[in-house]
Structure formats: structure tokens, C-alpha cells
Amino acid sequence: MNDRDGLEAFLSANAEPLFRTAYLLTRNSVEAEELVQDTLVRLFPTWDKVMAAESPLAYVRRSLTNRFISDRRRARNQDISLSEHHQSRSPDVAELVTDHQTLWQLMRPLSRRQQVALVLRHFHGLADIEIAEELGCRTATVRSLISRGMASMRSVALQSPLAPPHAESRGPRS
Amino acid sequence: MTDIPQFDADFARSLAAAGDTVSIPSGLVDRLARGVLAPRPPVGRRPPESPRSHWALPLLAAAATLVAVVTTVAVSARLTGHPEQARPGISAVVPWDPAGTRVSSSTSTTSTYALFAQNVPAPIGTRACVAADLALVSSKSEVRSQGDSDDETISYLLRSRSTCSVNSRGLSGALADAQGHLIARPTGRDFLTGPATGLVRPGELISASTWWYRGPGAARPTRFLLFPTNSPAGLVRSALSITIFGNLRPDDCCESSLLKVQSLGVSVFAEGSLGSLTITIHSPLTVARNTNVHFTAELSNPFDKSVSLDPCPGFVASIHTVLFYTGHFYLRSMTGRLNCAQAPAVIGAHSSVTFAFVLNSGQLPLDAHPKISLSLMDPGQPVTSAGGGPIMNVVP
Numbered sequence: 304m305n306d307r308d309g310l311e312a313f314l315s316a317n318a319e320p321l322f323r324t325a326y327l328l329t330r331n332s333v334e335a336e337e338l339v340q341d342t343l344v345r346l347f348p349t350w351d352k353v354m355a356a357e358s359p360l361a362y363v364r365r366s367l368t369n370r371f372i373s374d375r376r377r378a379r380n381q382d383i384s385l386s387e388h389h390q391s392r393s394p395d396v397a398e399l400v401t402d403h404q405t406l407w408q409l410m411r412p413l414s415r416r417q418q419v420a421l422v423l424r425h426f427h428g429l430a431d432i433e434i435a436e437e438l439g440c441r442t443a444t445v446r447s448l449i450s451r452g453m454a455s456m457r458s459v460a461l462q463s464p465l466a467p468p469h470a471e472s473r474g475p476r477s
Numbered sequence: 478m479t480d481i482p483q484f485d486a487d488f489a490r491s492l493a494a495a496g497d498t499v500s501i502p503s504g505l506v507d508r509l510a511r512g513v514l515a516p517r518p519p520v521g522r523r524p525p526e527s528p529r530s531h532w533a534l535p536l537l538a539a540a541a542t543l544v545a546v547v548t549t550v551a552v553s554a555r556l557t558g559h560p561e562q563a564r565p566g567i568s569a570v571v572p573w574d575p576a577g578t579r580v581s582s583s584t585s586t587t588s589t590y591a592l593f594a595q596n597v598p599a600p601i602g603t604r605a606c607v608a609a610d611l612a613l614v615s616s617k618s619e620v621r622s623q624g625d626s627d628d629e630t631i632s633y634l635l636r637s638r639s640t641c642s643v644n645s646r647g648l649s650g651a652l653a654d655a656q657g658h659l660i661a662r663p664t665g666r667d668f669l670t671g672p673a674t675g676l677v678r679p680g681e682l683i684s685a686s687t688w689w690y691r692g693p694g695a696a697r698p699t700r701f702l703l704f705p706t707n708s709p710a711g712l713v714r715s716a717l718s719i720t721i722f723g724n725l726r727p728d729d730c731c732e733s734s735l736l737k738v739q740s741l742g743v744s745v746f747a748e749g750s751l752g753s754l755t756i757t758i759h760s761p762l763t764v765a766r767n768t769n770v771h772f773t774a775e776l777s778n779p780f781d782k783s784v785s786l787d788p789c790p791g792f793v794a795s796i797h798t799v800l801f802y803t804g805h806f807y808l809r810s811m812t813g814r815l816n817c818a819q820a821p822a823v824i825g826a827h828s829s830v831t832f833a834f835v836l837n838s839g840q841l842p843l844d845a846h847p848k849i850s851l852s853l854m855d856p857g858q859p860v861t862s863a864g865g866g867p868i869m870n871v872v873p
Binding site for chain 2: 307323326327332336348409421422424425426460
């Protein structure tokens, strides 16, 4: 199979999961497709290395996430203001994260490495060691990225002007 | 205490749901494959390139310390088909004269996107141009069909009535349907550097272009709304409105199919200046490593005022990789002055002068897909005019 056929076969099987990953990082379909395409354009000159990897999808995804982390040009999305968004919503912390726009708003202040770690953990279900391999860091760093990222989002959610005064007393949802 | 487990569980569930439920764009696989395999910038993701377009141009300023400082420069496209742009007269080729030229090379793995023309920075306090300051001189739209999708570009030339400033990194534009409703707003990336605002003086011209990608089934926009300042919201009535198309397809689609509206840069210049020249590079389509590349640069003056070649303009000629194709950057540049001794003293209105150049290709990577670019500058001044040639293939 030549590189062209290999690429087409790879895309048929993996374009969608790559796009979904990119979408969760960029929070925008246009930017997501562009991120996937930019990644593939960069990798294609050495496509034989991709195909030789134990998991070509993981190889490409790793390149994609690294590109996302390092690409400082990629514009941040124009997320709506959290406080604006909350004005007509129920003051329920749990509900805050059930809405995509709020989800994006919560993730936006996070570092890109934190965002990638969270996506790999919660969307792809990767273990610390697998995330560490993708990010090229130690597992302790992964745990720190995820822990601090979650703490940051919780803090943002509760510091919202309309955060529920009774949130601290909420018990576990049944 | 925050209900940490519940919050975390809700976050995980919401994130997974966001990824699982995002709609996959129609034709994603084909578009990605075409974008990677096609010998051109990815479909719908890169600005179309026409032979007469000014394009990304690397500039190498070689310091005496031999430390090369690389600046990539491009100038937005001058319009083809302007009312005042008659077909330029063809002159004999001014021969190459290597006297006084210097060559430098640079390689990098750093992604370097093109910069746009270096306009004169606007002094602090300069008022931003508004639509009332600008008059549309001409516009031109171009559609390139790529299977089930289209790249569309509108280029426009404006003349300023006032002293004011524009965003050098791109004028903000939006698309509207036949009823005047906005159907797409700008989503361009701010990857450009250089002075953010350019000074515009009365009578000066502003050349810029904007492109967008139109997905399958999308209606053609009929109006392009130009916002000289970057605040489209609420300024629709004050925008410059440019008619671009009739409605050639049923208005049956959705906003999401108009994916990206991105400005390609802004060039401010006066008629009769070097900046008013259009540079067209004629170079071979293949290049061998370590060989002399012979190319010509046609300097066309599409306007009514002659452009003087006294003092003799400086130039930077480069052979460089196009980063949309490769992950590394290779640049070999040559600086010098035009061979004015054997050229006309002026480039007359609606005329052109062609100069020959020779530049060694150096150690071009075989996968480089390089191109030749040339920029001109008044002595001691930033680049004022630039142009790029076609993408070339490297042969051993």
C-alpha cells in the first residue's frame, strides 16, 4: 500500500475520532478540522513512520495534541461570558457543566496541557501513564495537570457572580 | 465544600457528550485527504493563490555579525481587473547584474507564517478609519470550485478621504444574504505580526482581500460588508457594502457551511510609490539543489502615476519553503539593488519593466516545495512591495 492509499485508509477509519478530539480542544468545528488537517499535512511527508507505529491513531493524536499545545497562533474561541450565560440559568453547579458553552467557558482558562490531559482522560479514557506518554511527561505531572485543572474549573464555577450561595451545602446528587 | 465528586462526574459526562455528539462535517474524510494529497494548500483552508497575487515573501536581513534575522513578508494581492489597471506594456528584460549582492541562508524547524506588508505604523492617537473615510475604487471576486466545495476570494481597492488608521493584519468583513442578513462573520486567526495599525493618508489606496470557504449546498452570499474597525457587531449600517454575487444557488443551507471568513492582509500605498507596483515572478516549476535558478520579476504599474526607479530600489530575492507543505523552513536570500543602470528611469503608468535574477538554490530539502519571492524597498525603508512565484518541485 503506498502512502496515498495508506492515508486514505487511515482517514476512513480515524478521521472522525481525530476530529472529535480536535473539537474538544478547539471547541470549534472549523478550527478542529483545520487542526486535524494541519497535523496530517505535517505528518504525511514521513507517513511510513506513522504506519509503522504500534498505534497509528495514537501517533497522529499525539502529534495533534502537541500541535495544539504549541500552536500559539490558534485563536481562542469567542466564548460567551460566563456571567452572562448564567443570568437565566439555574444556579446549580452540576448543571453548569451539562451545557457545552459553559463547559467551554470553564475549560478556557486552563492551560493547553491541562485541556489535553482532561480530554485524554475523560473523553478517551486514558490512564495516567498513557496520557504521560502522549504528553511526553511524567505520570505525576499528568495527575497534577488533571487535579489542578479540575480544581480551577470548580473554582471558576463557584466564583461566578450567580454561583449558588447554597452550593457548599449541596449533597451528592442521587 | 464544593460537591467535588459530583462536579467531576458531571464534567466528565459533559465532555464526553460534547465529543460524542458533535456533528461530523460532511465530506470530512475526502476533504482531509484532498488537503493532504493535493499539490496545493489544503482545500478550503488556505487562501487561493493566483499567478498575479502577491504572496508570502521571506526577507532576510543579514547583519554584519552574520546572524541572519529572518522576516517573512508578504503583501496582499493587488487587484486584477481594476478599472485603472490597463494591460501593462511589455518591456525588454533588464539583465541580471550580481554586483553588490549578498546571499544568506537560514533553516529552521519553527513554523513561520507569512507576514503582510509593512505599512507605515499609525502614530498613537490616530483615529481608526470608518466606512465614511473610505471609498470603494474597485472589487473583484474569484471562485475556485474544489469538488463539492468552493474557495471564494474577494479583493478590493479602497481610497481614503482622510488621515486615519486601519488594522494592518486584516480588515474585518462579513457576508450577508440578499436580504442583508449577516450569514457569516470573520473567523480569521491573528497569526500575523508587524505593526498592528497602518497609517492611511488622504488619497492613499488600501488593497486587501478576504477569502472564505463555502461548503456543499451553501447559498452564495450576495454582499460583502467591510468593517474598517474590528467591531462588526452593531455596525452593519455603517459598513462598506460590496456586491459580490447574485444568488446563484437556492438559499437552502445553513450558516455553518460558510466556514471561514479570513482577511488576507492589508496594504496601504500611494500611487506613484514602489508600493503600488505589482510584482509577478516567472520561475521554473522544478529546481535542482545547488544550482542557479534563473527567474524574472515583472514590475507592473497598474495606476496612472509613474513610479520612479531613482533612487534605485533595493530588493530581497528569496527561495524558500512554503510552510503549508512542509514542517521545516528553508530560506536562501539575496539582497541587493535592482540593475537600474540598464533599466528605464521610471515605470510609466500602465506599463511594466521586467528584471532578470539569478539565485543559487543551495541545500534545498527534497520535500521543500519551494517558491521564489521578491520584495522591493526604498533605500533604508521597510518592504513596500512584494510578490511570489509558483510552487516548485525539487529534483536531486
